Amino acid sequence: FVPVDEEMNEIPEITLNDREIDAFLELRERLGTLEDVEGDLLVSGVIPGLRSEVFESIRQKLAELWRARDYAVLRKLPACPHGVTGLIAASLCFSNLKSYRGGKVVKHFRMSPWTKALSHTLASGFFHTDLNTADIPPAATAMQCLDPDPGAPIYGQLRVARLDDLIAFLQSSHPETAAFLLHSTEFMVNEASPTGWEGAMVKDGLIRYHPESLIAAQKLFGKNIFKLDIHLSVIHQAALAISLPISLDAGEMLLVSNRRALHQRGTCTVRFKEFPSKFESRRVSVFHAYDE
Numbered sequence: 001f002v003p004v005d006e007e008m009n010e011i012p013e014i015t016l017n018d019r020e021i022d023a024f025l026e027l028r029e030r031l032g033t034l035e036d037v038e039g040d041l042l043v044s045g046v047i048p049g050l051r052s053e054v055f056e057s058i059r060q061k062l063a064e065l066w067r068a069r070d071y072a073v074l075r076k077l078p079a080c081p082h083g084v085t086g087l088i089a090a091s092l093c094f095s096n097l098k099s100y101r102g103g104k105v106v107k108h109f110r111m112s113p114w115t116k117a118l119s120h121t122l123a124s125g126f127f128h129t130d131l132n133t134a135d136i137p138p139a140a141t142a143m144q145c146l147d148p149d150p151g152a153p154i155y156g157q158l159r160v161a162r163l164d165d166l167i168a169f170l171q172s173s174h175p176e177t178a179a180f181l182l183h184s185t186e187f188m189v190n191e192a193s194p195t196g197w198e199g200a201m202v203k204d205g206l207i208r209y210h211p212e213s214l215i216a217a218q219k220l221f222g223k224n225i226f227k228l229d230i231h232l233s234v235i236h237q238a239a240l241a242i243s244l245p246i247s248l249d250a251g252e253m254l255l256v257s258n259r260r261a262l263h264q265r266g267t268c269t270v271r272f273k274e275f276p277s278k279f280e281s282r283r284v285s286v287f288h289a290y291d292e
Contacts, residue, residue: 079251083285086144094289
């Protein structure tokens with residue numbers, strides 16, 4: 001595997017200027033709590049105050065990066081403890097955010113040394129798409145850093161592997177694994193979809209993919225038996241080779257296509273303040289959208 005040429009593949013990002021930062025801060029103060037903002041979104045579908053020249057300029061810059069690279073990083077977004085500024089930014093980019101039970105739009109994840117849950121564990125994760133077994137998976141995922149990893153920037157990094165880059169890499173180096181993604185009928189199952197999903201993982205230029213769901217289907221139903229472990233390993237190494245590490249400071253945000261890219265989170269750490277229950281760790285808020 002040949003690593004990506006970092007000189008030719010910089011992270012697509014924009015850094016907010018002072019005027020843009022002030023616009024986020026002022027709107028955050030007017031909107032109130034996270035619950036207030038989520039309520040506004042569920043009732044009207046929009047956050048009041050986004051129709052301004054400043055916010056439209058930010059949206060256009062992010063849209064340009066999105067069209068070119070299928071993901072974008074928003075730097076210097078003001079930090080807040082529960083993700084209100086991130087929800088403002090997500091609403092600026094996406095008009096159809098997914099809601100969850102209890103009227104929630106934002107999901108919060110905190111890394112912990114005492115769990116094996118994929119979204120909270122300290123272990124490095126697989127490259128994947130979110131909600132991959134849903135009838136209609138989200139079009140986009142947005143992640144805001146609320147608290148960076150104590151070992152940042154080395155730990156708690158994110159990566160994005162674009163589908164076009166991944167397929168091109170695999171077709172030139174591991175054509176059998178490229179065929180596995182493009183043409184093989186596979187079965188995926190998880191807690192959200194106990195009856196599973198079956199089909200080609202890449203179809204019409206879109207991808208749905210999660211190694212845990214493929215492995216679960218193999219263990220539970222005897223599916224996906226042909227060289228699955230080899231293919232998953234090859235895909236992971238290829239995705240590492242074509243991607244760049246992304247470190248987010250508090251407040252900063254990653255916006256990534258859930259249709260045309262895989263994303264991954266690296267190893268995390270904790271810093272104990274009082275063993276075993278009091279510790280500092282990476283904390284993020286996550287949003288999903290059905291539009292781009």
